[in-house]
Amino acid sequence: MSTTLTGAPVSPGRATGVVVTMPAPVPEPPEGTVAPAEAEAAVDRLAAATDAVRERLEALAGTATGTAAEVLTVTAAMAADPTLASDAQRRVRDEGRTPERAVWDAANALAAQLEPLGPPLSERARDVRDVRDRIVAELTGVRPPGVPSPGHPFVLLAEDLAPADTATLDPAVVVAIVTSGGGPTSHTAILARALGIPAVVAVTGALELAEGERVVVDGGAGTVVRDPSDAEVAAAERAVHVERTFDGQGRTSDGHRVELLANVADPAAAKAAVDAHAEGVGLFRTEFCFLGRDTEPPVAEQVEAYRGVLGAFAGKKVVVRTLDAGADKPLPFVTADDEPNPALGVRGLRTAAGHPEVLDRQLQAIAEAAAAEEADVWVMAPMVATTAEALGFVDACERHGLRRAGVMVEVPAAALRSRWIFAHARFGSIGTNDLVQYTMAADRMLGPLAALSTSWQPAVLELVRSTCEGAAQHARPVGVCGEAAADAVLAPVLVGLGVKSLSMTPRALADVAAVLSRVSFAHCRALAHLVLEEPDADAARAAVRRELADVLEELAL
Structure with missing residues (x-):
């Protein structure tokens, strides 16, 4: 049974x-001590183990692409984090602890500081413990994670x-x-x-x-x-064994156009998007040429990096997101390391207030890359919350000849005040991951809060509708580039709420296209109305799956 x-x-x-x-995770090392005369040798062992772990992670990052490469790069940076290293070394020198016990305790202390900060920074606590286990395994000779x-x-x-x-x-x-x-x-x-x-x-x-x-x-x-x-x-x-392909044009069963775009994090990921027949790029994350550095990359280096993506999409739309530093992506040249709550701190466009020259040089690089390639380049800023921020960004883009300047909608304030923001911004893109966490006040890493941390929440979908309605008053298009766009069952709901484009991992394009092609635009609007009448996320998802039961069974979704 x-x-x-x-x-x-x-x-x-x-x-x-x-x-x-x-x-099972690497076992906690026993309490142990080293003699004062052996402390420096123990510190050297600790440093060597840390370097070995970092080098392995960097090597993995070098062979990965897209989000995987970004994740591995961040984890490798955590292995080299001076806060973790210096605390572990202090525990060896001052307290006489063994290297494995010192790094275990130092990592636990750092993770305990990160966890109360809320997502996305609290997610780094998991990385810290992962790095801890790898270093301890290297020191003790046990099987690594x-x-x-x-x-x-x-x-x-x-x-x-x-x-x-x-x-x-x-x-x-x-x-x-x-x-x-x-x-x-x-x-x-x-x-x-x-x-x-x-x-x-x-x-x-x-x-x-x-x-x-x-x-x-x-x-x-x-x-x-x-x-x-x-x-x-x-x-x-x-x-x-069901294999689907995307023909390169997203549409509903009655021909209503929905741009189906790809999220891209580097030139290698751009190739995967081209191979999947994406109509363009709805989110080009530019952090890949900034991460793991102590200094800002020069303009010429940025131009070359951006051209690697733009060149793959001649004649097609590429939406470039400016640097999204802060929170889980701290960068020493634009962010502070002592914010009490970085998730609600100086991140995204907010870093430009203290470092306008970094944004200015990035916009210069984007403009030069756009001029050298044939892609239709749009530019958007992350973490916009006010009309003044939107206007300031649009003006900055205009100074560099970038006419299609828009905003990410990740903060509920931007969704609620969208008709004022879109008086200036030429387009919008909803980042559902952040919009969910800021709307529901839920750490996305916590299993007990999983029911809250979903784009199916009617409150989140109300904000999507509000964003689209405000933008429609100025005939501005709104897309979704968060993880919600890859949900083939949610896609028709988003279209019914007024979303014009969906940007996702390339692997999801064929499934999303297949569902949309079997649902009329009127049905999309009916589904949108349906979910907004449901009391919670589970009920909303179940209601749509019932309505689309025949389609989902046919497509094995």
Whole structure:
């Protein structure tokens, strides 16, 4: 008799396989001491182990692309973090602790400082503990953290996954992910979507699953079926082999156009977007040429980096987001390291108040790259909250000849005051990850808050509608470039709310296009009205899945 566990659906698709559990974390090292005469040698061992871990992570980042490369770069930077290193060394020198015990305690102390700060910075606590385990493993000679290799495809079960582990998953081997923790916008969820691996997080009862038992995972419905029937297994196996392609033009069944674009983080990711027939780029993250540096990259270097993406999209739209520093992406040349709550601090466009020259040089580089290539370049600023900020950014872009200047809508204030903001901004792009966390006041890494941390929340969708209505008063287009855009079931709802374009991981394009092509624009509007009448996210999602049951069954979604 099959039983069904439920959780938060974060990466669509169905898969079946046997459960393999993530290995237990590196054990806590025992209390121990080193003699004063041996302290410097112990510090040297600690430094060597830290360097080895950082170099391995940097090597992995060098072979990855897009979001995975960005995640691995940030984790590698955490391994080199001077705060962690200096505290661990102090504990060896001043307290006589062994290197492994010193780094364990130093990392725990740093993680404890990060956790109360709220997302996205609180997410770095998971990275700190991951780096801690890797350094301790290097020092003690035990097996480092990592995904198991049983020699056959499997469903990976974990309490949660470190971003560095998720970024290196092989979709041909890990057919699905089930976790007891995490949330819909955690790094596990984001990377699973980018890799095309069905995933359900915050699953009640997940850790009761037995090693080797067969399950069926439905990442779209958020279910894990234990002891599935032969028919359920066969249906999941058929779904795995469903291959769809996108023809390069998003539209509803009655021809209403919806631009389907890709999120791109570097030139390598641009190739994946081109191969998936994306209509353009709805979010070009420019942080890749800033991260891991102590100084701002020169204009010429930025121009070359941007051209690597723009050159892949001749004649097509590329929306470039200016530097989104701060919070979980601190950069010493624009952000402070002592903010009490960086998630609500100086991040995104706000860094330009103290460092206008950094924004000015980036806009210069974008303008030069645009002039050298044939892409249709649009530019937008992150973390805009007021009309004055929008006007200031548009004016700054105009000075560089960048006529299509817009804003990210991630702050509820911007959504609520959109008709004033779009009197100046030429377009808008809704970043649903931040909009969800700021609207619901929910840490996206916490499993108990997974029900709150989803774009299906009617309150969040009300803000999407408000943004679109305000922009429509000035005939300004609004897109979505957050993770919500990759949800093929939510896509028609967003279109019904007034969204003109959806930008997502390239892997999601074909599924989103397939659903939209089977739903009329009038039906999209009816679905939008339906979700806004529901009391909560679960009810909203269930209502739409019922309405689209035949379409989802046909498409095996």
